[in-house]
Amino acid sequence: MPSHRFTFSGPLTGRLRVPGDKSISHRSIMFGALAIGETRVTGLLEGEDVMATTAAMRAMGARIEKSGETWHIHGVGVGGLLQPDAPLDMGNSGTSTRLLMGLIASHGITAQFTGDASLSKRPMGRVITPLSQMGANFDASEGGTLPLTMHGALPAVPITYRLPVASAQVKSAVLLAGLNTPGITTVIEPVPTRDHSERMLRGFGAELKVEEVDGERVIRIHGDAELKPQDVVVPGDPSSAAFFIVAALITEGSDLVIENVGLNQTRAGLIEVLRAMGGQIEELDRREVGGEPVADLRVKHSALTGIDVDPEVAPSMIDEFPVLFVAAALAKGTTTTSGLDELRVKESDRLSAMADALTLAGARVEERGDGLVIHGSGGDPLPGTSGVPVTTHLDHRIAMAMAVAGNASRKGVEVDDTSPIQTSFPNFMHLLAKAAA
Numbered sequence: 001m002p003s004h005r006f007t008f009s010g011p012l013t014g015r016l017r018v019p020g021d022k023s024i025s026h027r028s029i030m031f032g033a034l035a036i037g038e039t040r041v042t043g044l045l046e047g048e049d050v051m052a053t054t055a056a057m058r059a060m061g062a063r064i065e066k067s068g069e070t071w072h073i074h075g076v077g078v079g080g081l082l083q084p085d086a087p088l089d090m091g092n093s094g095t096s097t098r099l100l101m102g103l104i105a106s107h108g109i110t111a112q113f114t115g116d117a118s119l120s121k122r123p124m125g126r127v128i129t130p131l132s133q134m135g136a137n138f139d140a141s142e143g144g145t146l147p148l149t150m151h152g153a154l155p156a157v158p159i160t161y162r163l164p165v166a167s168a169q170v171k172s173a174v175l176l177a178g179l180n181t182p183g184i185t186t187v188i189e190p191v192p193t194r195d196h197s198e199r200m201l202r203g204f205g206a207e208l209k210v211e212e213v214d215g216e217r218v219i220r221i222h223g224d225a226e227l228k229p230q231d232v233v234v235p236g237d238p239s240s241a242a243f244f245i246v247a248a249l250i251t252e253g254s255d256l257v258i259e260n261v262g263l264n265q266t267r268a269g270l271i272e273v274l275r276a277m278g279g280q281i282e283e284l285d286r287r288e289v290g291g292e293p294v295a296d297l298r299v300k301h302s303a304l305t306g307i308d309v310d311p312e313v314a315p316s317m318i319d320e321f322p323v324l325f326v327a328a329a330l331a332k333g334t335t336t337t338s339g340l341d342e343l344r345v346k347e348s349d350r351l352s353a354m355a356d357a358l359t360l361a362g363a364r365v366e367e368r369g370d371g372l373v374i375h376g377s378g379g380d381p382l383p384g385t386s387g388v389p390v391t392t393h394l395d396h397r398i399a400m401a402m403a404v405a406g407n408a409s410r411k412g413v414e415v416d417d418t419s420p421i422q423t424s425f426p427n428f429m430h431l432l433a434k435a436a437a
């Protein structure tokens with residue numbers, strides 16, 4: 001467990017580029033593995049989570065290799081996944097687990113899923129329910145957690161499923177099961193979540209339609225699909241850029257350009273919220289990369305003011321709350337967040353983990369059932385930790401959020417375990433040290 005003390009080492013300046021989008025990276029490997037022919041992917045995030053997806057797709061028959069900066073994926077075709085001969089180790093990755101369960105649900109194969117201590121606590125019942133309706137069978141504990149074994153159904157049965165939680169992973173699991181199911185599988189999404197599966201499935205040639213009915217998104221996918229190989233360029237991950245956006249906003253003297261950041265509307269909530277708090281975030285050279293809107297972001301140190309965050313924006317910044325809480329801890333006045341029950345079932349309980357960590361670093365935080373209330377310092381650096389390190393609970397976003405807090409503290413913040421950062425942002429510590437040097 002490598003611990004690390006993150007201390008102020010200077011304002012953030014210059015230019016940097018964050019790694020590829022994690023959601024798009026997972027999907028490019030999965031969809032490439034289901035296409036017939038060679039898919040080429042550049043800008044792939046080479047973090048542990050995406051490598052778990054890669055290993056699983058190899059175990060089910062896809063040939064995946066890297067040469068130079070390009071990943072080459074030779075797919076097996078929809079319906080062509082082979083039975084893996086060992087358990088699929090999902091590591092720390094909820095996205096790998098839930099999306100692959102969807103894929104396997106409509107293949108006549110059996111697979112066992114295992115994961116680390118964090119993933120083994122996370123709820124899988126949310127995908128087991130619709131995938132069982134489609135015909136898949138599960139040997140799982142009553143709580144619906146890993147390890148579990150699933151038996152796919154061939155043929156699976158198309159369903160219409162209305163999402164009971166705002167989750168792109170559940171939506172994607174059902175749509176992916178629908179790829180190899182005869183007929184039309186329908187997902188109704190009352191609250192919009194990230195739409196990378198829809199965009200990319202269409203790009204790979206699936207017949208998928210999205211309609212807005214009474215304010216809800218209705219997504220229909222035709223089964224027995226044939227996917228055609230694509231050249232995918234993965235844009236930079238806005239969820240990774242978030243740490244540098246907040247670090248620059250709260251560190252005096254900062255003026256930083258973050259290049260090539262994906263700005264898909266379903267992911268861009270944090271930028272909106274930070275601007276409403278007074279953050280100076282400028283978009284330069286807005287363009288399209290791989291079918292997604294992208295820009296370079298110029299971020300300057302700003303005096304932030306606390307706000308009430310509208311719970312409606314939550315799905316478009318669901319992974320960014322840990323670092324938003326850090327921005328709020330440095331703002332003037334109070335920031336109130338609510339409607340964030342989903343944060344309790346991520347890699348850690350992110351409400352309690354961030355309340356504990358920020359309190360230990362000297363911030364004033366109240367934990368409520370579905371959100372945090374944070375009384376900001378008015379721009380003064382946080383005191384920082386002494387003695388006891390903050391606990392990351394195997395959660396990369398807690399580790400990186402508290403690293404950013406350390407950079408805006410007097411004594412620094414000691415983080416108990418930096419290894420989870422490898423799941424989504426392997427060069428984070430290097431980039432932070434470089435930008436603040």
Ligand SMILES: O=C(O)C1=C[C@@H](OP(=O)(O)O)[C@@H](O)[C@H](O)C1
Nearest residue numbers: 023095166167168169170318319
């Ligand atoms: O579909 C995806 O790629 C993701 C969806 C979100 O999870 P939920 O669907 O559980 O909200 C998000 O937290 C995760 O990091 C990636």
Ligand SMILES: C=C(OP(=O)(O)O)C(=O)O
Nearest residue numbers: 092093094095096319346
């Ligand atoms: C929730 C996250 O990922 P996953 O669900 O894939 O583990 C995340 O990256 O913040």
